[in-house]
Amino acid sequence: EPEVTQTPSHQVTQMGQEVILRCVPISNHLYFYWYRQILGQKVEFLVSFYNNEISEKSEIFDDQFSVERPDGSNFTLKIRSTKLEDSAMYFCASSRDMFANTGELFFGEGSRLTVL
Amino acid sequence: GNSVTQMEGPVTLSEEAFLTINCTYTATGYPSLFWYVQYPGEGLQLLLKATKADDKGSNKGFEATYRKETTSFHLEKGSVQVSDSAVYFCALSTGGGNKLTFGTGTQLKVEL
Numbered sequence: 001e002p003e004v005t006q007t008p009s010h011q012v013t014q015m016g017q018e019v020i021l022r023c024v025p026i027s028n029h030l031y032f033y034w035y036r037q038i039l040g041q042k043v044e045f046l047v048s049f050y051n052n053e054i055s056e057k058s059e060i061f062d063d064q065f066s067v068e069r070p071d072g073s074n075f076t077l078k079i080r081s082t083k084l085e086d087s088a089m090y091f092c093a094s095s096r097d098m099f100a101n102t103g104e105l106f107f108g109e110g111s112r113l114t115v116l
Numbered sequence: 117g118n119s120v121t122q123m124e125g126p127v128t129l130s131e132e133a134f135l136t137i138n139c140t141y142t143a144t145g146y147p148s149l150f151w152y153v154q155y156p157g158e159g160l161q162l163l164l165k166a167t168k169a170d171d172k173g174s175n176k177g178f179e180a181t182y183r184k185e186t187t188s189f190h191l192e193k194g195s196v197q198v199s200d201s202a203v204y205f206c207a208l209s210t211g212g213g214n215k216l217t218f219g220t221g222t223q224l225k226v227e228l
Contacts, residue, residue, distance in 0.1 A: 004159055033215070042120070043160075043205060043218035056215060091160065105216065107152075107159035 006108035023092030033093040122219035139206035147208040149189040
């Protein structure tokens with residue numbers, strides 16, 4: 001069964017360092033998303049991406065964050081200069097159709113980011 | 117704004133026990149409601165959904181009914197199995213947008 005895969009599963013970095021989290025969405029999906037969950041808190045929407053551009057982003061997704069689909073298969077989240085409060089589990093998701101039509105997103109296992 | 121409140125876990129049950137995980141929401145407009153489940157080592161996956169008031173979503177023996185009057189979408193299962201051990205997330209979406217608002221998740225552990 002097709003699945004969304006994420007790498008790395010866990011990354012430890014120093015504050016101020018750049019981090020890139022990678023995701024391979026399901027191959028025939030067109031819509032891509034990043035969510036994150038700070039330990040003990042809610043899963044929060046970060047950004048959605050369609051047709052090579054951001055379609056929606058949250059207040060959390062400031063200038064330190066960027067997303068890219070560099071090669072038609074990978075979907076990456078970059079954090080330019082990490083802060084302690086960026087420590088969280090980051091979930092990538094994809095969907096074939098506009099979410100509003102089906103309500104179903106397919107999620108990866110998550111990448112745990114720890115900023116020291 | 118939109119928000120989802122779930123009962124805190126972890127919830128520990130014996131096999132064949134009855135399960136209820138409470139979920140209430142606050143939303144602008146008329147939300148669609150979802151339960152997602154994350155099994156150990158896997159990504160979140162859609163368990164069930166309901167798109168309008170009084171709808172009942174069901175899957176794998178789990179059920180949840182969209183209660184507009186109490187703004188709730190409680191998850192129930194009559195007889196849980198060890199294989200149901202997972203984290204359960206309640207979520208909503210409004211306005212035809214393409215994002216979900218989640219709760220914190222409730223960890224369920226089922227023991228023999």
